[in-house]
Amino acid sequence: MTFLPxxxxxxxxxxxxxxxxxxxxxxxxxxxxxxVVLGVALVAIGAVAQARRFRGFSGAESRRVVLRWTALLLxxxxxxxGVDVWASTFTARLDLTIDRMYTLSEQxxxxxxxxxxxxxxxxxxxxxxxxxxxxxxxxLVAAYADSCRAVEVRDARRRxxxxxxxxxxxxxxxxxxxxxxxxxDPVGYPSERNITNALARLxxxxxxxxxxxxxxxEIDLASESDTGYSGIAALLRxxxxxxxxxxxxxxxxVPADADVVVVAAPERDLMPEExxxxxxxxxxxxxxxVLADAGQHSxxxxxxxxxxxxxxxxxxxxxxxxxxxxxDPKPVNLLVHLFAPYNPVTRNLSQRTMVLLPRARPVDLxxxxxxxxxxxxxxxxxxxxxxxxxxxxALAGAETSAPDGADSHExxxxxxxxxxxxxxxxxxxxxxxxxVVGNRDFASNRLLDALYNRDLLLxxxxxxxxxxxxxxxxxxxxxxxxxxxxxxxxxxxxxFLAFALPESLLLLGIFxxxxxxx
Amino acid sequence: MTRRLWALARKEMxxxxxxxxxxxxxxxxxxxxxxxxxxxxxxxxQLLFVYQSEGMTGGGFxxxxxxxxxxxxxxxxxxxxxxxGLFLLVVLPLVTMRVFSEERANGTDELLLTxxxxxxxxxxxxxxxxxxFVTLLLAGSxxxxxxxxxxxxxxxxxxxxxxxxxxFYGCAVASLGLACSAFTSSQIVAAVLGYAIPFVLLDFxxxxxxxxxxxxxxxxxxxxxxxxxxxxxxxxxxRNVVYFAGIxxxxxxxxxxxxxxxxxx
Numbered sequence: 001m002t003f004l005p006x007x008x009x010x011x012x013x014x015x016x017x018x019x020x021x022x023x024x025x026x027x028x029x030x031x032x033x034x035x036v037v038l039g040v041a042l043v044a045i046g047a048v049a050q051a052r053r054f055r056g057f058s059g060a061e062s063r064r065v066v067l068r069w070t071a072l073l074l075x076x077x078x079x080x081x082g083v084d085v086w087a088s089t090f091t092a093r094l095d096l097t098i099d100r101m102y103t104l105s106e107q108x109x110x111x112x113x114x115x116x117x118x119x120x121x122x123x124x125x126x127x128x129x130x131x132x133x134x135x136x137x138x139x140l141v142a143a144y145a146d147s148c149r150a151v152e153v154r155d156a157r158r159r160x161x162x163x164x165x166x167x168x169x170x171x172x173x174x175x176x177x178x179x180x181x182x183x184x185d186p187v188g189y190p191s192e193r194n195i196t197n198a199l200a201r202l203x204x205x206x207x208x209x210x211x212x213x214x215x216x217x218e219i220d221l222a223s224e225s226d227t228g229y230s231g232i233a234a235l236l237r238x239x240x241x242x243x244x245x246x247x248x249x250x251x252x253x254v255p256a257d258a259d260v261v262v263v264a265a266p267e268r269d270l271m272p273e274e275x276x277x278x279x280x281x282x283x284x285x286x287x288x289x290v291l292a293d294a295g296q297h298s299x300x301x302x303x304x305x306x307x308x309x310x311x312x313x314x315x316x317x318x319x320x321x322x323x324x325x326x327x328d329p330k331p332v333n334l335l336v337h338l339f340a341p342y343n344p345v346t347r348n349l350s351q352r353t354m355v356l357l358p359r360a361r362p363v364d365l366x367x368x369x370x371x372x373x374x375x376x377x378x379x380x381x382x383x384x385x386x387x388x389x390x391x392x393x394a395l396a397g398a399e400t401s402a403p404d405g406a407d408s409h410e411x412x413x414x415x416x417x418x419x420x421x422x423x424x425x426x427x428x429x430x431x432x433x434x435x436v437v438g439n440r441d442f443a444s445n446r447l448l449d450a451l452y453n454r455d456l457l458l459x460x461x462x463x464x465x466x467x468x469x470x471x472x473x474x475x476x477x478x479x480x481x482x483x484x485x486x487x488x489x490x491x492x493x494x495x496f497l498a499f500a501l502p503e504s505l506l507l508l509g510i511f512x513x514x515x516x517x518x
Numbered sequence: 519m520t521r522r523l524w525a526l527a528r529k530e531m532x533x534x535x536x537x538x539x540x541x542x543x544x545x546x547x548x549x550x551x552x553x554x555x556x557x558x559x560x561x562x563x564q565l566l567f568v569y570q571s572e573g574m575t576g577g578g579f580x581x582x583x584x585x586x587x588x589x590x591x592x593x594x595x596x597x598x599x600x601x602x603g604l605f606l607l608v609v610l611p612l613v614t615m616r617v618f619s620e621e622r623a624n625g626t627d628e629l630l631l632t633x634x635x636x637x638x639x640x641x642x643x644x645x646x647x648x649x650x651f652v653t654l655l656l657a658g659s660x661x662x663x664x665x666x667x668x669x670x671x672x673x674x675x676x677x678x679x680x681x682x683x684x685x686f687y688g689c690a691v692a693s694l695g696l697a698c699s700a701f702t703s704s705q706i707v708a709a710v711l712g713y714a715i716p717f718v719l720l721d722f723x724x725x726x727x728x729x730x731x732x733x734x735x736x737x738x739x740x741x742x743x744x745x746x747x748x749x750x751x752x753x754x755x756x757r758n759v760v761y762f763a764g765i766x767x768x769x770x771x772x773x774x775x776x777x778x779x780x781x782x783x
Binding site: 005006009010012013016017020061062065066069070072073076077080081083084087088090092093094095096097098101102135136138139157486490493494496497498499501502505506508509510512513515516 | 535536537538540541542544545546548549551552553555556559560563591592596658661662665672673675676678679706707710711713714717718720721731739747748751752753754755756757759760761764765767768771772775778779781782
C-alpha cells in the first residue's frame, strides 16, 4: 500500500507543476485540479491504510515519547508561526542595494514630515498587487508604509479603492495610484521619484507658475523634435508646475503671479523696456532662470546679466574628456562632474551623477550689485578644459586640443545669485534669485533625460520657486555600468561555467564512483 | 561529545563525497545556473542593443537613453535568482533522500543511536553536513553573478544579500528533505516527499483563486517564494529570515523526533 501515497504525491506534483507551466494561459485547469484532488485522495487513502496496519508502540514509555514529541513538534510549529507573525509586524530590514533603492531618500522623508506637520486629509497609495510591476514595487511601497506616517498604503485587493483610482486603473493598468480624498494621481512608472512627485502634486496648495519669455528667438517649447524643448514643459507640468509663455515685447511688466521667469537663450536683443521690466521684477524679489548658449550675442547677456553680477564671455568651453555617450565625441560635448557641494542647485549631483552640456558657455562672476548679495559658482568644467573664443571654429569641431598658453583657470558653467531685497527679516521669501546655466542644449528633448540633466533643470526651477525641499529626486536602480559584460565576454564565461566547470565536477564524480567500485 | 559529533560529521562528509551523486548534483546545478544566467545575460544584451539602436533613439544618441529600469538587477539578477531557487528545489532532494533512510534501510541507525550520541546530535551532524553541501552548491554557482556584480557595479553587498537568501532558502528546503528522509527507509519515498512538500509550499498561487481572499493572504504568507524574492532585490528582511530559520529548525526537530521514535520502538 506504500504505492498509493507515492502515486498520490506524484499526482500532486504533476497537478501543481502543470498549473505553473500553464498559468499564463489560464488559471487552474481541469487537468491540474483533477491531479491535485486525486493525488490528495490517494495520499489520504494510503495514510489511512498505513495507520490501520500500524501495530502501535509496545510500551508505556514508547507512547510517552510519541506523545511528547508530537506535542513538541506542534508546539514548535505554533512557536514558528507566532514568531513569524511577530516578525512580520516589524519592518526591520537591511537594504544592501548599491543606491539603497528601498530606503526613502531624504527628499521623500522631508515631504512626509511636511505632510505630517500640515495634517489635513490623509494621502493614500493604492497598491494593485495583481499588476505587472507589483513584485518590483512591493518593497518600495513597504518603505513608504514604514517611513511615512502621513501616507497610508491601501491594498486594492483587500480594500476597495476610490472610484477615481478604479477609473485610472481601468485605462492605464498602473501599479500604484496616489489618492487624496476623491482626487487621484496615476503616478506613472512606480519609482520613488514618481511616487513622491505624485504625493507632492496632490498636497501642493498652489501650483508654481513658471513664465517663459518669448519673442527674441528663445527656445521653442512647442517643438517636439529632438532639438525642440517640449520636454521641459511636459516635465514641469508633471512635477506640478504651471509653465506659461510670456510675450516680452507685448507686456509692460512681468505678470504679477509669476513665481519663476525663464529666459531661455534669446538670440536677439531685448528692448530696453523689457530689460527694465525684468529689473523691476527682480528688484521686488523675483526669481529667474537663464539658459545661455555659445555664439549668441543678445544684449541680455552683455547688458542685463552683468548688472546682476554675471559675466558671460562670447566663448565656448572645450574639453577633450568629452562625452562618449554621443556617437561623435568632440571636445565641445562637455561632461560636467565637478559641482559645488553645498549649492542647492547641484546638491545631489556628484562625480557619479554627471550632466552633459554640449556647446557650453562659460559663466563667470563679476561685481556684486550690492554688498549683501551672494554670488556662487555651482558647476565646473574639468581641469583639462579650456576656453575658445573662436566660437564658430570650435563649434565646427576644428579645435581638438588646447592651444599653447590656453587659460586653464577653473571654468564655471553654472552660477547662482541671491539678492536680499526689501529689508524684510524673512529674506528667503523676499530675496531675488538668479540661476545662470551656460547651456541650453542640455534641456532639449534629445538630452533632457540623458545622465542627470533633468535633475539640474529641476533643481534650478525648484530652488527658484522656493520649493527646494523637493530638490530633484533621481530614479534609483541606476547602475554605474548598465552594460557589464559584452556578448563576447558573456560567451567566454559561459564556456567556463556551463561546460568546463561542470565537466570537471563530473570527472570527479566518475573518479569517486570508480574508487567506490574498486 | 564534540569529538564524536565531529567524527560523525566527517563520516557523513566522506559518505557524501565518496558517492557520485554529490558530483552529479553539483554538475547539474552549476550547469543549469550557468546556462540560465547566460540566457538572461544574452536577453539583456539584446535588449540593450535594441535600446541603443538608431531606430530606438533616433539622432545618434547612444547609451544614455536606455531607461534606468532596464538594468542588470531587473533583467538578469531577479529572474536568475527565481530560476536558481527552482533548481535548488530540483536537485536538493536527490542529496537529502539517502541521508537518514539509507541508515534505516541498512539497520545502521540503531548502531548510531547506541554509539553514545544523542538523537539531536546525530540530526545536527547530518543536517550540518547537508547545509555545508548547500553552501558548496551555491559557491559553485556564484561565479557568474559575482563577475556581473563586480563589472556592473551592483555592489558586493547585493551579492551577499542574494546568496544569503539562497542559503536560507536552500537550508530550509534541505531541512524539509532531511525530515522526509528521517521518517522512511525508502529513498524513493524520501525523494518524492522531499519534492512534494517544498513544491507545494513553494507558492500557493494555484490554490489562492479557489479560497477566500483572507485565506489566500495567509497561504501567501506561508509560501516559500513570498519570502525569497526580496533577497534577490538586495534586501534582507527580518520576517523572511525568521520564516526560513523556522522551517529549517522545524525540519531538524522533525528529524530528531523521528530518531527518538525509532529509539523508543
